[in-house]
Amino acid sequence: MTQTYVPPFSRSDQSLLARWFWTVDRGLVIAAMVLMGIGVALSFASSPAAILADEGLSNPFHYSIRMIAFVAAGVGVMLGASLLSPRGVRRVAAFALVGALLVMAVLPILGNEAKGATRWILIGPFSLQPSEFAKPALIVLAAWMFAEGQKGQGVPGVSIAFAFYAVTVGLLLIQPDIGQTLLITTTFMAVFFMAGVPLKWMAVLGGLVMSGIFSLYFLFDHVRERVAKFLAPGQEDTHQIDRASEAIRAGGLFGRGVGEGVMKRHVPDLHTDFIYSVGAEEFGLILSLVIISLYAFIVLRGLSRAMRLNDPFEQTAAAGLFMLIGLQAAINMAVNLNLIPTKGMTLPFISYGGSSMVAMGLTMGLALALTRRRAGAYEPGTGRRPAPKLGRILP
Template identity: 80%
Template sequence: MTAPTYSHPFSRNDQGAIAQWFWTVDRGLLGAALALVGLGVALSFASSPAAILADESISDPFHYSWRMIAFASVGVTTMLVASLLSPRGVRRIALLALVGAIGVMALLPFIGDEVKGAARWINLGPFSLQPSEFAKPGLIVFAAWMFAEGQKGQGVPGVSIAFAAYLLSVALLVIQPDIGQTLLITTTFMAVFFMAGVPLKWMAVLAGLVVAGVTSIYFLFDHVQSRVAKFLSPGAEDTHQIDRASEAIRAGGLVGRGVGEGVMKRSVPDLHTDFIYSVGAEEFGLVLSLILIGLYAFIVIRGMSRAMKLNDPFEQTAAAGLFMLIGLQACINVAVNLNLIPTKGMTLPFISYGGSSMVAMGLTMGFALALTRRRPGAYEPGASLPQRRILR
């Protein structure tokens, strides 16, 4: 009796776009991202019943879960479509995303929907759009592109253009105000700046400007001073939000209370967005926490490793910057939940509830997957990285 044979859906000789994508994309990175999205949807069912308690107009206990499924579907579709792009396509879409986000951010003081003293969203009926989420991947790719153009020595003022885009983006973020996103974009931009081959003295100047900017922000915005004071003097300030999140994490122990058995989540503000990590830690314990951190670590380490082996300066710098963006945002959110840094309104990538965040993260990961695909000449075996021209 002949054993049954199983054929693969895609042949290596298939020249179709989908088949070529399947064999060239990093399926490990793709799988890790999809796993995070799946965990985000699962945790939405744990957080939604408690989250609706803050809104008496919502009767369905899984209101946020159904919306999360819709957001996740759009985010995954965005990631897959973006991963099909060529490097030129990534540049074009990133530029459109950046220009579009800056344009909408400029209108926020006039038409933005103000929530908790910040005008960061535009109300689109049943949904809200946060343009700054799309400015992040757009700026990182655009900056890497300009730095690469500046290295060619063909008269393109790449550094000046990149800095102009960065300063404009940061200025619009500060106006909202959104200090957390400002610091995230600044840190990632500095990393891209460094990876582009900039002399250390330039980095020192930029670091000095950042310190001056952060100091100015502290004295200009009362809510920043308040958050820093709460972090430094927890006994003297109202720290209800972070205290409840910390209690939820401690209550989870090693394996958690069990699915749907979380108690502390009912008193954690913004539990389905900024503090979704504490919900997962209470119900599934340290085990889930380590799985989440492990997935993020895998994406960053594997992604950076692949990015550093790319031959093209733009692809290398842009991909590394995008993976770093995902990792830094995850680190900030987890650090806030663990009370290691002052609170910031920042989502956990692929996990927190939010349409803008999910779709923008899908776009970010899609760009990174597209840039690290195994194209002819992208990874020359045994070839050293191209000699970088120092930016002047």
């Protein structure tokens, strides 16, 4: 019997990859991969200058080579995670969060200290930052627990979500990592709000968060120092942010040209936290706007698809993950532009760093998995589900 030839990736092809191709949001996949490509390109611009700060390295493209490996791993994780079902997303998030918290718990004993913080654990030639993986995992688990709490079947979803949040934040403050704490708190609050919490509870939670932020100012010396540098730049040592600002201004509209940047030689952490300033100097405002547009596209398109989902868990989890990417990008660029005090936070998909790149791949992959077109996932027409009644999430 003659079999009919089915071209690969045609609509009649029922293979796993073909089904993925026709159900995933390819625009979001392309946008994320373009950002990763920009990250690789900027690593070649920043690596030779970054090597000057590390006397133990001789290869000028040491960081570039590693960046290519990190991007390959990030792409693999993103595509692999995007194949998951919603149940698979929950399972991966649960395992990732528990694993990340366990590693974070032993950091004070086995962790590697750098710049006054113990956030990494060394694994051979690589360093692992578990908090990067705790971020997307916590957001997915919180959305899951909030959704379970809405069902009214006796599951204390809100209590479980806040317990995991409290443990995560507590371990972050021990390191200490204030930037990640604020990012997780903001995204967690957004997920809590989208789950249908009464506004009075949001006001209470917002007050507690503001009190916590105010307390951090008095509890941590480096927080006070960074706030002082931001508020009184002429009276404090602001070498790092000053050099980054000079690099951005020097780039102008079209930049100095590929490899022609000079300010990057004086910008600390230029290949990680301040990679944005490197790109702005060599490629100008044009590249800056391209980068901002790509992040805006990912967030707005992602939120648009998330809000059309039927399932409360899928909706809030996907929206929370896209917001996590957007908020982290906004914080990093705001620091580079001297709009907020400095924070040790990478630019998603672009900054050098294995943990950051793989974790961002996981974040994007989980969001893509939740927003894939599946039978019954989206309502016909607008696809928007009615907002849950106020107070439904709480007992």
